[in-house]
Amino acid sequence: MNPRFVVAKVTGAIGTLAFVLAFNFFLFRVVDDNPVDNLFRGRNLSPTQIASLEERFGVGDPLALQFVKYVRQTLQGDLGLSIKSSRPVSDVIMDSLWPTVWLVGTATALSMVIGTLLGIHAAWKRGTVTDSSATAFSMITYSMPDFWMAMVLLAAFAINLRWFPTGGFEDAGSTATGLSAFLDQAHHMALPAITLTLGYIGEYMILMRASMLDTVSEDYLQLARAKGLRDTEVRRRHAVPNALLPLVSLSALNFGYVLSGAIAVEAIYSWPGLGRATFNALEGPDFPVLQGLFLLFSASVIVANLLADLLNGYLDPRVRLS
Amino acid sequence: MTEAVLELRDLHVTYRAAGVDVPAVRGVDLTIGPRDTLGLAGESGCGKSTIAGAVLRLLPRATRVEGEILLEGQDVLKLRPGKVRAVRWTTAAIVFQGALHSLNPVQRVGDQIAEAIETHARTRSRRTTTARVGELLERVGLPARRRREYPHQLSGGQRQRVLIALALACEPALLIADEPTTALDVMVQAQVLSVLEDLQRDAGLALLFITHDLSVLRSSCRRLAVMYAGRIVEEGPSGAVFDEPRHPYARALASAFPTIGDPASRYRPSGLAGDPPDPTALPTGCPFHPRCPVVVDDVCPSLDVRLRPAGPAREAACVHVGGDDDG
Ligand SMILES: Nc1ncnc2c1ncn2[C@@H]1O[C@H](COP(=O)(O)OP(=O)(O)OP(=O)(O)O)[C@@H](O)[C@H]1O
Ligand SMILES: [Mg+2]
Numbered sequence: 287m288n289p290r291f292v293v294a295k296v297t298g299a300i301g302t303l304a305f306v307l308a309f310n311f312f313l314f315r316v317v318d319d320n321p322v323d324n325l326f327r328g329r330n331l332s333p334t335q336i337a338s339l340e341e342r343f344g345v346g347d348p349l350a351l352q353f354v355k356y357v358r359q360t361l362q363g364d365l366g367l368s369i370k371s372s373r374p375v376s377d378v379i380m381d382s383l384w385p386t387v388w389l390v391g392t393a394t395a396l397s398m399v400i401g402t403l404l405g406i407h408a409a410w411k412r413g414t415v416t417d418s419s420a421t422a423f424s425m426i427t428y429s430m431p432d433f434w435m436a437m438v439l440l441a442a443f444a445i446n447l448r449w450f451p452t453g454g455f456e457d458a459g460s461t462a463t464g465l466s467a468f469l470d471q472a473h474h475m476a477l478p479a480i481t482l483t484l485g486y487i488g489e490y491m492i493l494m495r496a497s498m499l500d501t502v503s504e505d506y507l508q509l510a511r512a513k514g515l516r517d518t519e520v521r522r523r524h525a526v527p528n529a530l531l532p533l534v535s536l537s538a539l540n541f542g543y544v545l546s547g548a549i550a551v552e553a554i555y556s557w558p559g560l561g562r563a564t565f566n567a568l569e570g571p572d573f574p575v576l577q578g579l580f581l582l583f584s585a586s587v588i589v590a591n592l593l594a595d596l597l598n599g600y601l602d603p604r605v606r607l608s
Numbered sequence: 609m610t611e612a613v614l615e616l617r618d619l620h621v622t623y624r625a626a627g628v629d630v631p632a633v634r635g636v637d638l639t640i641g642p643r644d645t646l647g648l649a650g651e652s653g654c655g656k657s658t659i660a661g662a663v664l665r666l667l668p669r670a671t672r673v674e675g676e677i678l679l680e681g682q683d684v685l686k687l688r689p690g691k692v693r694a695v696r697w698t699t700a701a702i703v704f705q706g707a708l709h710s711l712n713p714v715q716r717v718g719d720q721i722a723e724a725i726e727t728h729a730r731t732r733s734r735r736t737t738t739a740r741v742g743e744l745l746e747r748v749g750l751p752a753r754r755r756r757e758y759p760h761q762l763s764g765g766q767r768q769r770v771l772i773a774l775a776l777a778c779e780p781a782l783l784i785a786d787e788p789t790t791a792l793d794v795m796v797q798a799q800v801l802s803v804l805e806d807l808q809r810d811a812g813l814a815l816l817f818i819t820h821d822l823s824v825l826r827s828s829c830r831r832l833a834v835m836y837a838g839r840i841v842e843e844g845p846s847g848a849v850f851d852e853p854r855h856p857y858a859r860a861l862a863s864a865f866p867t868i869g870d871p872a873s874r875y876r877p878s879g880l881a882g883d884p885p886d887p888t889a890l891p892t893g894c895p896f897h898p899r900c901p902v903v904v905d906d907v908c909p910s911l912d913v914r915l916r917p918a919g920p921a922r923e924a925a926c927v928h929v930g931g932d933d934d935g
Contacts, residue, residue: 515727
């Protein structure tokens with residue numbers, strides 16, 4: 287790939303990250319210029335207590351100094367302390383990171399593959415029963431709110447049929463390790479993962495179908511057919527590679543939303559992920575945690591965006607070589 | 609007598625669009641012998657590309673194709689799908705209209721040529737295929753190394769050359785060139801045209817050359833057929849048809865000399881009023897009568913004239929041709 291293309295994209299991403307970093311600081315100063323005041327309002331604190339709290343949260347200093355400290359600490363991975371639990375924000379986030387990556391990442395990858403395949407087949411057999419049922423299925427699941435689908439599936443398969451646990455990450459007090467721990471977690475993850483997969487499939491299916499239908503009328507497919515290729519070869523070698531291009535950006539971008547993706551569904555299934563951590567921090571509100579989450583979510587979207595650009599350049603010579 | 613490379617017998621093609629029948633080709637007979645060249649001209653929408661598509665069975669599935677299409681004696685309308693694929697590109701290949709969009713934008717042009725070769729000769733090694741691709745590109749005046757480029761890196765004329773090289777990949781007996789120069793500017797048109805003429809001569813191809821521009825056909829084709837509303841209305845040696853057209857429509861077309869490089873002129877040849885007819889609502893009688901400068905008011909609207917002899921090796925479909933008027 288053209289190195290100038292890569293350098294340009296990476297530089298752009300770093301610039302955006304720097305902007306988000308600064309913005310994140312000032313945004314939270316605007317909503318909350320002195321968290322100590324807000325948090326301990328109505329309690330009679332002595333001036334020395336206030337001073338020590340301000341010292342602890344670093345809000346006594348002039349703004350410019352605060353900003354320099356904030357940038358230095360953030361770059362060192364220090365996101366401050368949670369107001370609620372007094373634990374480092376980075377620990378709070380790390381605890382919830384893995385369950386979310388596991389759950390939403392799986393659902394995103396699954397829905398991407400299933401949705402894209404459904405879209406390809408529906409478009410190639412447009413107007414048939416296959417097409418109309420796949421399209422109807424996608425429309426219905428796409429338009430259903432995720433919290434509602436989560437509650438319906440929970441009621442049906444966890445409460446009535448008891449096929450799956452009603453929530454959590456693993457059995458309470460589980461000490462299992464290795465394969466049995468994995469199976470236990472997979473069992474807990476099944477319902478929320480199915481909920482999210484169903485919720486995400488529609489977008490991919492509908493987009494892929496539309497993109498394929500645009501491609502079907504292209505002259506180069508006519509030429510491919512005229513060369514004597516089989517129908518499946520025309521589809522696989524010529525239609526799909528072109529129709530996938532618009533989806534690559536969407537897919538890479540959606541991976542950026544994996545971390546922030548599932549607040550309602552995590553809350554309903556008591557899944558101990560970042561979505562639930564956000565939910566809890568909002569109740570406080572626990573600004574340092576929110577600030578850390580906000581930074582993480584933005585960074586993951588920016589990185590995903592960068593990957594989308596690079597992938598697009600890799601797949602589409604018109605992007606990479608111009 | 610040698611067998612014709614392509615013979616159309618009473619070909620009818622009816623598209624089906626939004627529940628309506630669109631009779632795009634309504635009884636066409638054509639013969640092209642080995643190494644022969646036939647030009648097919650006519651306004652936009654008269655059915656030229658439809659004929660090209662019918663020959664390789666490329667039309668939409670809902671389309672009705674009737675009559676006979678004999679490619680080297682074999683009726684392609686009677687072949688099973690596997691045989692149709694085998695015939696495509698090996699017996700007849702097409703240089704499609706719309707050169708700029710006929711190549712897959714995400715595949716190297718060399719790979720697109722190689723794909724045609726490998727589809728029909730699976731035993732070839734990668735090496736010999738690559739060599740053959742380079743050879744084909746050089747034959748159309750492009751350096752072999754350009755096989756590694758993508759379509760967007762080539763100019764319009766270069767892409768058109770790639771398409772011609774691609775059409776030659778499996779050494780077909782018949783090349784159908786569907787407006788191969790329309791999208792190009794004048795200088796490039798002339799270059800591409802001479803490439804095509806040289807190849808036809810050297811490779812011994814039979815050529816069906818489709819265009820709206822009669823003047824191009826006069827020099828590159830031995831015979832000329834003029835189409836109107838899905839039928840051939842005049843056919844004969846190209847010099848004769850071009851210089852002394854017998855059908856009033858052919859006359860209008862021959863005197864039109866569409867401005868090369870001006871796409872608007874092809875839709876409305878100068879000196880010919882009115883629009884090309886809508887195939888779903890053709891005029892009664894001779895379909896050309898509403899626009900005809902020499903219409904006979906009590907005959908043409910009701911008499912659907914078919915081709916009739918109009919001089920040595922010539923035919924035309926007009927009441928003014930043959931009988932008393934024939935000179
Ligand atoms: N897929 C289709 N469905 C319905 N009608 C069609 C279809 N393709 C072509 N037609 C119609 O058939 C007629 C002949 O079309 P065709 O493409 O053969 O014309 P043409 O002579 O090649 O014109 P041009 O010079 O513009 O290329 C036109 O009226 C066109 O609208
Ligand atoms: Mg055409």
